[in-house]
Amino acid sequence: MHKIAIFNNRWIFFAAAMPGILLTLMDEFGIHQAIPVITENFNATIPESQWIALGYLLSTGALLMPAGRLADRIGYKRLYFYGLLIFMAGALLSGFAPSLLSLIIFKVLQGVAAAMIQATTIPIIISKFTNDRGKALGAFGFLMALSAIFGPVIGGGIVTLLSWRAFMFLSVPLAFISIVLAWFLLNIFDQDSTFVGEIKDKFDWVGVMLSTGSLLLLLLTLSKANDFGWGSYFSIGGFIITGLLLVSFIIWESKFEFPLLPLHLFLNGTFLTGQIGMFLVVLGNSCIFFLLPFYIQDLKGYEAFISGLVIAGLPLGFLVTGPTIGVLSDRYPNGWKIFLPFGLTISAISMLLLSILSTDSSIWLAFIYCFMMGFGIGFIFMPAQNAIYGIINQKDQGVVTGFINMVRNSSTLTSIAVGTAIVTSVMASQGYPASLDAVREGTIAGIYNSFLEGMTTTFLIGFCVIALGVLITVVSYFLARRSKPKNRQIA
Template sequence: MGEAMTDNSTEATPRFPLKFFTSRPNYHWYVVATVCIGAFMAALDGSIITVALPTIDREFNVNVSESAWVALAYLLTLTALLAMFGRIADIVGRRPLYTIGFSIFIIGSALCGASPTLSLLIGFRVLQGIGATMLQANSVAIVTAAVPQKVRGKAIGIQGSALAVGLSLGPAIGGLLIGFFGWRSIFYVNVPVGIIGTALAAMILPIDLHKDASAKSNFDFLGAFLLAVSLIAFLLGLNQGNDDGWGSPIIIGYFVATVLFAVLFYFQEKRHTSPLIDLGLFKIEQLTWGNITGSLSYGVMYGVLYIVPYFFEDVLHKPSSASGLLTTPLPIGMMLLAPVAGKIADKFGSKLPTVTGMGIATLGTIALIFVDDKTNLLFIIIALFFVGVGMGVFTPPNNSSVMGSTPPNRLGVSSGMLNMSRSLGQSVGIAYAFAIFQGVILIYHFTPKNAPVGPLIAGFKWTFIGVAIFGAVALFISLFRGNVEKVALPEEAHIIEL
């Protein structure tokens, strides 16, 4: 009888991922849905903060330059650590790192909401960013490993849609939460959603089959440090260049540090037996060019997304609430087309949708060059929608080409690099657009705050020309890339006792 009891207790022991999910023929879609929760939350928290900053200014009685660090701390953390956590995931497994990341994200969010001072809020945003980095560094890798090759593009497209939804809904959700419950609620809302996401990750995500266990005792800490410093210096230079002046000593110092630490990182990776980023990966054509075009595409998207609200407010004299709403056709277009583009890539390969998508996005940006104070609002909305549609058609097959050409034991670091490229493209696109805009207006001896309509329109026109060049370069590269030779990966639908 005692023996029977032992058997029963053993059978009752929870086993993860649950067989209830792994035994289903469509198990991989449960994995995709789970990953989309993390992708959505991480993207949402990157955009939701924008509407809260004025309230935070008043709450802590600080100026805009100080509160901007609440947003910047998250972005810096995310970009600087993506490659490192991607590499760690290759060593210890994507499943545990993703689940732990969700837990850190929850704790960081709760602490942000409870922060009594601005300094603590910025510090806890770094903690929250670490959790978000662990989610983003693993999301595409988990999808790539778990989803059969024939529908991989569609799955990556759905994950991309989750990112787009998070980015687009962030300001709207943030505005509602702040209006009803105050600014702290934008952080507290992450807690219940995060708990659900963590539980689902534990119950559903597959066990990793491909780990680089040889690197576990020889992790490249110095390489991680050098890369992080280089990226942080670069982003600080970009973000503060418009305010401090591109020729100021501090900005020049940031870019000198960027180059210096990047060179040191390169030589560290060459000599290390288990480098943070295997430089041999860059010999894979699709991986290298896919990251470059991905970065350029996000430069287009964010260059447009961040400059257009100023056009709505300063030229068309729309209220800020309306300008935010009028920019949503861009992320909506991306959200609607991403899954469709993934299916096209699965059937025809990556080249056709990447070329088509970047062509549409570039045409949408070119259309914006011709807007002025008499332009019909519908024309601008359609142009923005075209940029979003182009991004939606381009991004999933481009990401699929990168991940599909990556060796199985490097999926984590490749996913981290892909997301890092996106963050860099985002930062470069914003800084590039504002630098052109401000520079053109200065030629007319005005500043953006006091410029009349004529110089403002000239500033917008040349900004969109500059952003369209990014799109044209990405289109040219995509046109001469071949189709990816996808790496066939076994499904990681394995059960293990936790």
């Protein structure tokens, strides 16, 4: 079946492809606002209710690469469309969920759909922007940043004014609109994949099982390590088994003729440097989103709304630079070699400034530092991704997109888990309960100062992580200048 697009304008095509991923991000950012209400509604505990968001995150993160590779075979637009259908069904079921367990299961289903959508959106978009890919990626990043700002606001508003079920149901009409746009404007049954119509190679099911198993176990271990203890049998066993699965995955991928993730990509300096830069900045700064609200709300005494405004400085900073740098990365294809270390430097400085916050600091200083962080990130992601998509083969765009998003999700969770462990360890070393719940209660004298010391220590370590990224990208730049490799596409 072949649909004829109503419009040929590529920006209309872009607009038709974006609602799906914005919908998944709105749901991801907004669900946290509903968890306290859901907990009360089902007479559950917060740890039990957290599986709503955790199940969504685990299923999305673990399936991004398999979804991307599947899209490389059957078509990006086709898998995107199927993902929208599943996401809408999951939203409808979530709204009618009769129990907490059923709600968790339905959110896992939505997480599967989110992986299908997130792994395919960029390949769909850049197919129409072959010569100015950075412009499209900049616009993509702009809308992603807006969703990060308004997702929690929309989620919190609907939960407060209506109910948590209303928030779940909101995704149904939005997904339906996305489906209609995709059906009429994207030509979803076009053969937009290298393999469509001539799938002769074997699908790497072993690679899928090994990668999914290792990522699922890693994310689960990281998310629960603070509850069980980092030295517990659960945590140590989880990390050991994850390592064994990862080694097995690498060995299998190096031998299989049609691997899930082509390992030769990591031999390319552009691909490797771009991935390292994006990984380290997310690993270093994601703890901000979790720890800074405790500082603003509990230590400084402001409402959650003000806390959200302060942290919104980060996506606002990205809005200033991301789209512009995306366009410049088209004009200067090798500009990423300058943009990347510059953006990492700005981001590192902002983490250093956050590490010197005190009880007397103005919260607007925190806003400025978050804005600086976002400003720096705009120099990192757009040119790095543009450079990576410029050197990979078209048949690998889906799995590479999935890999980029998987690394982002994994490093975010790692940053939050490790940051929480550092803060609670500092608190425990000073004789306070090793729990952030004690900070929220605020009934123990001196606990705020102990938390602040742990938070600033975490931010200082984050500075070191991002500074390592600066060093790696600068060294990579000078090594590349000495060797002067030819910029060619990876086969």
